[in-house]
Amino acid sequence: MTDNDMLFDYLLRLGDNSLILGQRLAEWCGHAPMLEEDLALTNIGLDLLGQARMFLSYAGEVEGKGRDEDRLAYFRDTKDWRNLLLLEQPNGDFAATMARQFFFDSFQYLQFEALARSSDERLAGIAAKSLKETTYHRRHSTDWIIRLGDGTDESHEKMQRAIDAIWGYLPEMFDMDAVDDAMVADGIGVDVTALRTAWDGYVNDVLAEATLIRPEDSWSVRGSRDGKHSEHLGYILAEMQFLPRAYPDAKW
Amino acid sequence: MSKETTNELPLYEVFIRSKNGLDHKHVGSLHAADAEMALTAARDVYTRRSEGVSIWVVKSTDIVASSPEDRGSFYEPSDDKLYRHPTFFDLPDEVGHM
Amino acid sequence: MDSSDWELEELEAAFQEKVGAEKRIEPKDWMPDKYRQTLIRQMSQHAHSEVVGMLPEGNWLTRAPSLKRKTILMAKIQDEGGHGLYLYSATETLGISRDEMFEQLHSGKAKYSSIFNYPTLNWADIGAIGWLVDGAAITNQIALCRCSYGPYARAMIRICKEESFHQRQGYEIMMTMAQGTEEQREMAQDALNRWWWPTLMMFGPNDANSANSAQSMKWKIKRQSNDDLRQKFVDATVPQAEFLNLRIPDDKLKWNEERKHYDFGEIDWEEFKAVVKGNGLCNRERLQARVEAHDGGKWVRDAALAYARKKESRKAKAA
Numbered sequence: 001m002t003d004n005d006m007l008f009d010y011l012l013r014l015g016d017n018s019l020i021l022g023q024r025l026a027e028w029c030g031h032a033p034m035l036e037e038d039l040a041l042t043n044i045g046l047d048l049l050g051q052a053r054m055f056l057s058y059a060g061e062v063e064g065k066g067r068d069e070d071r072l073a074y075f076r077d078t079k080d081w082r083n084l085l086l087l088e089q090p091n092g093d094f095a096a097t098m099a100r101q102f103f104f105d106s107f108q109y110l111q112f113e114a115l116a117r118s119s120d121e122r123l124a125g126i127a128a129k130s131l132k133e134t135t136y137h138r139r140h141s142t143d144w145i146i147r148l149g150d151g152t153d154e155s156h157e158k159m160q161r162a163i164d165a166i167w168g169y170l171p172e173m174f175d176m177d178a179v180d181d182a183m184v185a186d187g188i189g190v191d192v193t194a195l196r197t198a199w200d201g202y203v204n205d206v207l208a209e210a211t212l213i214r215p216e217d218s219w220s221v222r223g224s225r226d227g228k229h230s231e232h233l234g235y236i237l238a239e240m241q242f243l244p245r246a247y248p249d250a251k252w
Numbered sequence: 253m254s255k256e257t258t259n260e261l262p263l264y265e266v267f268i269r270s271k272n273g274l275d276h277k278h279v280g281s282l283h284a285a286d287a288e289m290a291l292t293a294a295r296d297v298y299t300r301r302s303e304g305v306s307i308w309v310v311k312s313t314d315i316v317a318s319s320p321e322d323r324g325s326f327y328e329p330s331d332d333k334l335y336r337h338p339t340f341f342d343l344p345d346e347v348g349h350m
Numbered sequence: 351m352d353s354s355d356w357e358l359e360e361l362e363a364a365f366q367e368k369v370g371a372e373k374r375i376e377p378k379d380w381m382p383d384k385y386r387q388t389l390i391r392q393m394s395q396h397a398h399s400e401v402v403g404m405l406p407e408g409n410w411l412t413r414a415p416s417l418k419r420k421t422i423l424m425a426k427i428q429d430e431g432g433h434g435l436y437l438y439s440a441t442e443t444l445g446i447s448r449d450e451m452f453e454q455l456h457s458g459k460a461k462y463s464s465i466f467n468y469p470t471l472n473w474a475d476i477g478a479i480g481w482l483v484d485g486a487a488i489t490n491q492i493a494l495c496r497c498s499y500g501p502y503a504r505a506m507i508r509i510c511k512e513e514s515f516h517q518r519q520g521y522e523i524m525m526t527m528a529q530g531t532e533e534q535r536e537m538a539q540d541a542l543n544r545w546w547w548p549t550l551m552m553f554g555p556n557d558a559n560s561a562n563s564a565q566s567m568k569w570k571i572k573r574q575s576n577d578d579l580r581q582k583f584v585d586a587t588v589p590q591a592e593f594l595n596l597r598i599p600d601d602k603l604k605w606n607e608e609r610k611h612y613d614f615g616e617i618d619w620e621e622f623k624a625v626v627k628g629n630g631l632c633n634r635e636r637l638q639a640r641v642e643a644h645d646g647g648k649w650v651r652d653a654a655l656a657y658a659r660k661k662e663s664r665k666a667k668a669a
Contacts, residue, residue, distance in 0.1 A: 019417075026411045026420070029427055030404035031639060033647020034261070035435050036282055036293040038404070042428035043296050049421045056417075070416045094650050140292055147285070150660065151653025158649070243415035243473055250531050252415035252473070260449040261651055263442065280505070281439040283448060285654035286661065297432055300425075301512070320379050 006182045008063045009082065010189055011123075012072070013179075013225070015055030016083035018130075019073060020233070021104065022048030023240055024091055033094050040140060044101075047133040054126045074244040078234050079227040086169035088233045092162065095148055095155070099162040102141035106202050107173045109134045110195040119187035142206050149210025160212055168219035174199075177225050263312040264290040266297075268304040276308050284309075369570050374500040377443040385569055386444055388562065389499055391460070392571065393441040394451045398462035400434035402636050406470045407479060415473060422519050423476060429516065433509045440501035456641045464622065465548050467630030474527045474534070474541035480520015482542075482549040482587065488513055489583045490553070498570035521590065528594040542591065543599045550614075551622045553580040584612050 001009070025045035032038035056069040067075075086104060091097045112134055115127035148159040174192050176184075183189025207214050223229065243252070261283040267276035279298050284290035290309040298304065318326055334340045343350060361380055368375070375381055404427050411427065414420035438448045454460035465483055470476065491513070494506040527538035554560060554576040566572035574582075584603075591598050602615035625633070 023412060026408075026424060029408040029411050029424070030401075030431075031643045033643065033650035034283065035401065035431055035438070036284065036289075036297060037647075037650075038431045039296040039300075039428055039435070040293065042424055042431070043300070046421060046424055046428070049417060049424065053417050053421070070418075073417055074415075094647065136292075136295075143288060143292065147289075147654050147657040148650070151657040152649070154649050155653030155656075239412050242413055247531065247533055250415075250534050252419055252526060252530075259648075259652065259655065260447055261655060279508075280436055281442065282435060285651070286658035289654060289658075297435055300428065300432060317378065320376075 001179070003182065003186070004062060004064075006179045007120075007188065008059055009179050010183050011055050011059035011062060012080075013082040015052045015059055015072070016081050017087055017104075017108075018048040018055065019052035020081075020083040020236060021087040021101075022046075022052060023236055024087065024097075024100075027091055028097065037094075044137050044140065047130075047137065051126070051130045051133070054129075058122055058126070070244070074241045076237075078229050078237060081227065081229065081233060081237070082224060083233075084169070084172055085221055085224050085230055086166060086172065088230060088236060089166060089169065090232060092165075093158060094144075095158040095162040096165065098141055098144040098148065099159065099166055101137070102145045102206070103166070103170055103203065104173075105134060105138040105141050106206075107195065107199055109138045110198055111190050111192065114190040114195065118189070123188065145206055145212070146210040149207070149212040156211065159210070163207075163212060164215050167215040167217075168221050171217070171220040172222040172224060175222060175225060179225070261285050264294070264309045265312050265315060266290075266294045267308040267310070268294075268298055269306040270303055271305055276306065279303075281312060287311075366568075369498045369568075372496075372570075374503065375498050376500045384565075385571075388566060388569070388571060389502065390441060390444050390446050392566075393437055393444075393502055394446070394454065395461050395463070397434050397437035397441060397451065398455045398460060399466065400430045400437060402462045402466045402640060403483075404430050404434075405636055405639055406466055406468070406632070407476060409470045410473060410476050413473075414476075419523070426480070426516055426519065429512050433505075433512070436505040436508060437502075440505040443501045452640075452644055456637070456644065458637075461626070462636075463552060464625045464630065465552050466636060467625050467633045468544065468548050469631045471544070472537045472541060474524065474537040475545070477520050477523030477527060477538065478541035478545040480516050480518075481524050481590070482520075482545050483552070484513060484516040484520060485587060486549050486552045486583050488517060489579050489586075493573040493579060496570070496573050502571075524594055524596075528596055538594070539596050542596050546599050547617060547621075548625075550580060550584070550617055553577075553583070555619070581611055584614055588612050 022045045025041050025048065028038070028041045029045075030038065032041055052073070053069050056072045060067040060069060060072055084104070086100060089096075089100060109131070112127045112131035116124050116131055118124040118127065145159065148155040150156070174196050176191070176193055180189055180192065184191045204214060221230075244250070262285070263281050264284050264287075265281050266279050268279050269276045282290065282293050282297055284293050287309060291307060294307045294309050299307070330336070362382055365375075365381060365385075375385075407423060407427050407430075411420065411423055414423050438451060441451065442448060451460065455462065470479070488510065491506050491510050495503055495510060497503045497506065524538055524541075527534040529535075530538075557563060557575045557577045560576055563572060563575060567575070588598065588603065600615045602613060604613050606613045624630070628634075
């Protein structure tokens with residue numbers, strides 16, 4: 001891989017994370033537990049879509065083969081997607097959606113904070129804008145972790161179960177491969193292993209306040225950096241990509 | 253008429269300052285379990301087009317309102333205090349704007 | 351006549367005079383009970399329509415054909431949720447809770463606009479909804495900005511301001527489709543075929559058959575008649591369809607030089623009644639989705655409330 005290929009791959013990871021999570025949140029539209037929350041989830045979804053578009057547009061330019069944000073979003077198959085496995089997991093109930101959101105938000109907050117200092121100015125700019133959005137996302141999901149964890153017996157149980165069910169998808173966030181190493185070496189990317197302590201600290205505090213138990217690190221699933229995914233991603237893509245694939249000559 | 257629905261989240265009134273220099277203005281209400289939730293919900297509901305720089309939320313039940321029957325005793329006494337209004341005073345044009 | 355009757359009559363006369371003088375009625379002002387009930391019925395139906403209206407468009411959110419369209423559609427559906435919320439909020443000033451309104455919706459006692467019982471079958475439907483359904487809604491809502499009830503009028507003003515982009519984005523989708531490939535053009539025409547008549551039904555029964563209209567006009571809850579608003583919509587929309595080079599599915603549609611309006615065919619009121627009665631293609635799914643969201647979300651709301659109470663009592667203990 002050339003440096004350029006690596007940057008392309010790195011940007012895809014960022015863009016795909018935002019896009020797949022945004023797509024998942026779109027599934028909630030009109031079905032949230034209360035109207036106020038419908039508006040909150042769509043606000044977060046809109047932020048994520050906005051981020052995805054910026055990252056993917058940039059990725060397309062870096063690649064230099066004429067692929068724009070839509071070409072990248074609508075004409076790649078599962079093996080070419082780089083989003084974290086965590087984010088393609090189904091919405092489940094509101095506790096599961098908030099658990100997924102919370103662990104990612106608290107990671108993304110730290111990652112954008114670091115990326116805002118990237119030597120790549122364009123990337124730094126996108127990260128700085130996204131950091132503001134993510135600060136709010138994290139506040140929103142943190143509030144819900146605490147409310148549901150320390151709410152009723154029923155909500156506590158649902159929240160704990162949701163956390164247990166996704167715990168093994170979290171270590172992947174802190175993986176580093178050759179692309180990450182190269183990006184760090186160039187001062188472009190973030191050493192995510194260095195975020196671990198701060199992430200642990202924040203997550204532990206919130207879980208404690210929510211009276212939730214941090215699960216044991218007994219399992220972990222990984223693979224997205226190499227394009228290995230769960231079966232869920234194929235269905236997300238089948239739904240998302242259907243129109244442009246069915247009518248490739250059409251403009252929308 | 254409204255029956256007590258104890259499990260409904262309380263109603264909060266939302267006030268927004270659209271830009272510095274202006275007063276907070278009542279924009280509507282929403283339901284939330286507590287103040288923090290009301291504040292974030294207000295942000296999501298009432299500032300989707302960057303309408304605000306500052307938000308107040310107040311539990312609706314905490315608002316003390318005058319009633320229409322008070323109108324006479326509350327506001328009419330001011331009606332004859334015209335000296336409170338600048339137009340009450342005739343000043344010559346030469347004085348300029350004051 | 352006893353003194354309370356006499357008093358009521360005097361209050362009603364004063365109320366009508368106030369309304370006649372274009373003064374707004376505010377929540378704590380005296381109002382006839384029937385005025386209050388009429389508003390609750392109309393405003394809650396309006397609120398329900400906004401919220402149920404999120405569903406047919408939400409149906410295409412995960413399948414929107416470009417990231418830009420997806421973003422715009424999400425923002426639009428979010429606006430609809432917001433508008434529902436403004437309207438529930440305004441209705442609550444009349445002394446009914448949102449939960450009670452939901453109960454009425456879920457039990458079938460309260461209605462929502464029947465247009466949302468139609469399915470969105472192809473992507474051009476999203477364009478047609480914005481162009482036609484929102485166009486019709488805006489025609490209605492502009493008239494309501496001068497409604498005699500203050501909170502309703504204020505909610506409408508806010509909604510109209512925000513909705514101006516909705517119709518434009520819909521028309522833009524239609525333009526893109528109508529000028530696109532042969533298949534896209536077919537989708538656009540198909541969407542227009544299916545949405546045209548249901549949109550005209552949105553304005554309600556003909557004036558001659560509209561039970562509540564006269565009183566509502568007198569109270570200035572309604573400012574223009576169903577037929578007037580419908581005519582206004584048709585007159586505005588026909589040239590827009592011509593520009594798209596799409597055919598409105600009405601053989602009787604013709605410019606009437608004398609009236610300076612378009613003549614158009616008779617609405618199939620049997621279809622209208624059938625859909626209102628529950629026999630539309632999506633009635634059951636729409637209501638079920640709302641019931642499931644509300645009932646299924648109860649544990650979340652209960653938890654939020656339980657947590658808020660715990661926090662309060664901890665604070666009280668600490669003090």
